[in-house]
Amino acid sequence: MPVAFLADSILDLAWGVVLFWLALGGASLLLHGSPRLLTRLVFPLGALGALGIAGVGVAGLILPASAMVLPIGLPDLPFHLRLDALSAFFMVLLGGAAFGITVYATGYFRSMAAGPLALLAMWYHLFLAGMVTVLLADDAYAFMVAWEVMALSSYFLVTTDHKIPEIRRAGFLYLLIAHVGAVSLLLAFGVLQGGEGDYTFNTMRLAELTPFWSSAVFLLALFGFGAKAGLVPLHVWLPEAHPAAPSPVSALMSGVMLKTAIYGLLRATFDLLNVQIGWWGTLALALGLITALYGVIFAAVQSDMKRLLAWSSIENIGVILAAFGLTLIFHTDGKGALAALTLTALLYHALNHAFFKGLLFVGTGSVLHATGERRMGHLGGLMRAMPWTAWLTLIGALAIAGLPPLNGFVSEWLLLQAFLFTPGLTQPYLDMVVPVAAASVALAAALAAYVMVKFYGVVFLGQPRDPALRHAHDAGWPERLGMLWLAAGCVLLGLLPTQVIGWLEPVVLMLTGQTLPGAGSWLLLAPVSTERASYAPLIFLAVVVVVLLLTYLWVRRVYHGRVRRSDPWDCGYPEGDARMQDSAEGFGQPIRQIFEVFMRVERETPDPFDRKPHYRGDSRDKLWLLIYQPIDDLTAWLSKQAGRLQHGRIQWYLIYSFATLIFLLVFAAR
Amino acid sequence: MTLTYHLQIVNLLAALLLLISFAMLSQRRVVGLVALFAWQGAALALSTAIIAWSTGQHHLYYSAALTLALKVIAMPWYFYHLVKRLNVNRAVEPMINIPTTMLIGIVLVIFAFNLALPISEMSGTVTRSTLGIAIACVLLAFLMMITRTKAIPQVIGFLSMENGLFFAATSATYGMPLVVELGVALDVLVAVFVLGIFIFQIRETFDSLDLKNLEKLKDK
Numbered sequence: 001m002p003v004a005f006l007a008d009s010i011l012d013l014a015w016g017v018v019l020f021w022l023a024l025g026g027a028s029l030l031l032h033g034s035p036r037l038l039t040r041l042v043f044p045l046g047a048l049g050a051l052g053i054a055g056v057g058v059a060g061l062i063l064p065a066s067a068m069v070l071p072i073g074l075p076d077l078p079f080h081l082r083l084d085a086l087s088a089f090f091m092v093l094l095g096g097a098a099f100g101i102t103v104y105a106t107g108y109f110r111s112m113a114a115g116p117l118a119l120l121a122m123w124y125h126l127f128l129a130g131m132v133t134v135l136l137a138d139d140a141y142a143f144m145v146a147w148e149v150m151a152l153s154s155y156f157l158v159t160t161d162h163k164i165p166e167i168r169r170a171g172f173l174y175l176l177i178a179h180v181g182a183v184s185l186l187l188a189f190g191v192l193q194g195g196e197g198d199y200t201f202n203t204m205r206l207a208e209l210t211p212f213w214s215s216a217v218f219l220l221a222l223f224g225f226g227a228k229a230g231l232v233p234l235h236v237w238l239p240e241a242h243p244a245a246p247s248p249v250s251a252l253m254s255g256v257m258l259k260t261a262i263y264g265l266l267r268a269t270f271d272l273l274n275v276q277i278g279w280w281g282t283l284a285l286a287l288g289l290i291t292a293l294y295g296v297i298f299a300a301v302q303s304d305m306k307r308l309l310a311w312s313s314i315e316n317i318g319v320i321l322a323a324f325g326l327t328l329i330f331h332t333d334g335k336g337a338l339a340a341l342t343l344t345a346l347l348y349h350a351l352n353h354a355f356f357k358g359l360l361f362v363g364t365g366s367v368l369h370a371t372g373e374r375r376m377g378h379l380g381g382l383m384r385a386m387p388w389t390a391w392l393t394l395i396g397a398l399a400i401a402g403l404p405p406l407n408g409f410v411s412e413w414l415l416l417q418a419f420l421f422t423p424g425l426t427q428p429y430l431d432m433v434v435p436v437a438a439a440s441v442a443l444a445a446a447l448a449a450y451v452m453v454k455f456y457g458v459v460f461l462g463q464p465r466d467p468a469l470r471h472a473h474d475a476g477w478p479e480r481l482g483m484l485w486l487a488a489g490c491v492l493l494g495l496l497p498t499q500v501i502g503w504l505e506p507v508v509l510m511l512t513g514q515t516l517p518g519a520g521s522w523l524l525l526a527p528v529s530t531e532r533a534s535y536a537p538l539i540f541l542a543v544v545v546v547v548l549l550l551t552y553l554w555v556r557r558v559y560h561g562r563v564r565r566s567d568p569w570d571c572g573y574p575e576g577d578a579r580m581q582d583s584a585e586g587f588g589q590p591i592r593q594i595f596e597v598f599m600r601v602e603r604e605t606p607d608p609f610d611r612k613p614h615y616r617g618d619s620r621d622k623l624w625l626l627i628y629q630p631i632d633d634l635t636a637w638l639s640k641q642a643g644r645l646q647h648g649r650i651q652w653y654l655i656y657s658f659a660t661l662i663f664l665l666v667f668a669a670r
Numbered sequence: 671m672t673l674t675y676h677l678q679i680v681n682l683l684a685a686l687l688l689l690i691s692f693a694m695l696s697q698r699r700v701v702g703l704v705a706l707f708a709w710q711g712a713a714l715a716l717s718t719a720i721i722a723w724s725t726g727q728h729h730l731y732y733s734a735a736l737t738l739a740l741k742v743i744a745m746p747w748y749f750y751h752l753v754k755r756l757n758v759n760r761a762v763e764p765m766i767n768i769p770t771t772m773l774i775g776i777v778l779v780i781f782a783f784n785l786a787l788p789i790s791e792m793s794g795t796v797t798r799s800t801l802g803i804a805i806a807c808v809l810l811a812f813l814m815m816i817t818r819t820k821a822i823p824q825v826i827g828f829l830s831m832e833n834g835l836f837f838a839a840t841s842a843t844y845g846m847p848l849v850v851e852l853g854v855a856l857d858v859l860v861a862v863f864v865l866g867i868f869i870f871q872i873r874e875t876f877d878s879l880d881l882k883n884l885e886k887l888k889d890k
Binding site: 650651655662 | 785812819824882
């Protein structure tokens, strides 16, 4: 049985990498005296581990599933691990993105002080280990332990700069929502095991649940995983925690950690629950679309780079959840092939998002490193000072904007294809609503492009808004390598979609029981049939390159062949300077104007006689006021009421004890 | 016949205990309170010894000796000196006036007897009828703690409550195992020391032993 043996050994290898990361985390604490060793040895080794995980994932997609029982955990409650196609796919995602990010981190953290760096390295590797264990876990106990390890270590990573009060606040908010979500997951697992008292996933797969309890599990899982993924209205921690965390950590959290929630949702809905119900899909679709639109609208009005990217992550998670909902709808409607198509789009988009959002976050990190500035209103024109960062970030920005031939286009195209097939649904109401949904996805995609034009244009193009920016230093080589890896991922995932979809096949087959009909070849992607729709990224790229080359040659050789340098027409404003460029706030103004209902806009307009006029516009999330503020107020009120019990008089405390005693005695005497 | 004779003495001592509890409730002076506490301890030690003799439970002798040493001699002596040193032997008006306290005490005693009725029917010991008194002693001591505003009477109330518990244990089950009793005795001793230190600290901080001052510590 060489195949089964191979499958077992790659599972061993995956667990070995987890232990290796744990050991690295422990070693980082011991190495707190030598920051050089930490950045030049520990982080590169960690990156190597990530590469190993990616390799395990690739092998796991081909090999059959394998399981093992670990002799750790509580007595009579060992950890069960299992590696199947679904976990393997997410391991590819994790390993691939984490490798680039960790390589980047080896350079990025070099300027950090030794003590905090050692702690950070420890939490970083613990975080990686936790995420892989989440993917490997095969019982609810191991899953929850890993899930909490992941949540706690990322909390400590977010609060790396814990001396700043806002960061502590952001960290607390993150921790709070993570725990509320975890409680919900715990309940979901509790229902899922169906009264057997056995919490292995195998038991859960076999448990017979009534539709009511199945729905309860689904809703609890949607809430719990949604809290981690950033589903509106549980998204509030994302725009706070991502800017607070160091950039590689934001990249990991946004690119990889959010995907573990998607993994959990897929695992719970398609694997652990043995019945799926149609309205779940409708609910997930609706929530996903709301999340996508809400996220992208807020991304458009942000003026802080990382906050913008965080909102954009919410948008992407929304798109993924919408795809999830649509998969459920197709699946329960008996349209296996279409469910397979949508699920492919979902997985593809999750993988893409890990790469391009990771790339954008680390690119932001380089800008932050070079300029110490996150506010877009103080940046600009960085393309000249930081060409490496700028060009590599451009790839990420184009990818996330969904432009061919990069990867973002492929997954969004696949998803829209799936939406176009909805008229075949048997439910007439859905038939009518789904075009609106398709339009919303298209709108979200278009607005995402708008957001990226804003992001890239304001930060890298134009004139520097601060003279010091001309001397910003570009990223160092480790950073460049990390970004190159992620950018290469974006390009290759965009150019070779047929191969990638082939690799996704085992996952799709496992969850939906169907594969794509796939009429294309290695050159041509045609998910359903060549007549219906097809896309050939390599040909597209070739055409783009050829046209560009021809134009270049035409201009250089035939047209005039000289480079003339002269002032452009200044529209009659002879004294144009960097302050007169379109600002981040200005760029987002139309969106803010249109969607002002959703926002709480705070504006500070300057006095007309002010010598140094200053404008500040801030668009806040209205949901905070609508949902979280009342909860906050209620909690404060209840605490205050409970606080009244505290008189500070010992007699009163004695009376409380006395009354309790009497009450219990009366109770006992009955 | 001897059993009933002993039982009568134990019952008499139990009645004394209850009486002393009431006396403690009505006592305003701290020195008087210390003396009453010593008497309560003495009654307790004697009743324990008699129960030990009549039932042949030898370990109860150790309990009785321990009670005698700690609660009749050591602690009252300690408190007596504490009161002398701190010069706090003044009559203090308790929070609720004494007649009302006594009335509440009577209600508590009735409640305790009512409570003890079904329990003592289940208990197989010869001294079960005193269980009601034991519970009453605990409740009365608790009441004393509530009504006193000074530190030392509160500590005495706490110890008196422990007396009641001890009596409940001996009367219902012939006492706890010796190890437990030793542990409890040690706990009480430590508690007295800790509380004694607290008393000094409270006095240092507020120049008074009035616990009303502790209200100032409340977090606004």
